[in-house]
Amino acid sequence: MSYIEIKAVTVDYPILDVSRRSFKKDALSWVTGGSVGGNTKHVSVRALDNIDLSIKSGEKIGLLGHNGSGKSTLLKVIAGVYYPTAGNISCSGKITSLLDLTLGMEMEATGYENIFLRGVIMGVSPKQIKKTVKDIAEFSGLGDYLKLPIRTYSSGMLVRLGFSISTAFPADIILMDEWLGVGDAKFQEEANKRLQEMTENAAILVLASHSPDLIEEACNRCVRLEHGVIVEDYKIGACA
DSSP states (O other): EEEEEEEEEEEEETTTTOOOOOHHHHHHHHHHHEEEEEEESEEEEEEEEEEEEETTTOOOEEEEEETTSSSHHHHHHHHHHOOOEEEEEEEEEEEEEEEEEETTTOOBBBBBHHHHHHHHHTOOOOOHHHHHHHHHHHTTGGGGGGGSGGGSSSSSHHHHHHHHTTSOOOOOOEESSSSSOOOSSSHHHHHHHHHHHHHHHHHEEEEEEEEEEEHHHSSSSEEEEEEEEEEEEEEBTTTT
């Protein structure tokens, strides 16, 4: 059974060589949306403050909040990109993170080589990657470009390749920062179909967004954050 259990998680970002003069303190707080603290020599921004959150199989969680509210930081803690300053997190199930589609790719390697590099970063076995290469190549629509170093790709081609790899393998838990928009209209249509299929089949979805409409459409539970703190947690349709 897949689950995510977050207990008393706090995340502080250290800021080096910044004085705690009131102007800078106010400016940092305004820009980040977090709270600024520390002593006279060490300043930190508290991105998450004592977060408790239990997510069970079948839940599609929408993280709602303004810039700097802590949505993306919470996603990265779940993904294992950031470690909590305090508290702990435990997860059960295979996680697919769509936060950085090109993580692990090498610019001098070919598209085909990067299918393996990205797949390994995702925790997929080489044997399973090999079985899926043809499907990834076909979905990407990149053709013979896959034989070339990805430094020759446009940014759109890179994202298409990254998306095709990242969504090629089944996942129990899917993490997304906004609904992905990739490629031209034709590819976007196929990408949306694949995303919808993935999220429907996954045991858990955690989607961060600024859009209440998107959260209501894609999720069955909403968690709203402000300044690193959960201020609302309700089932979609159960609360206005």
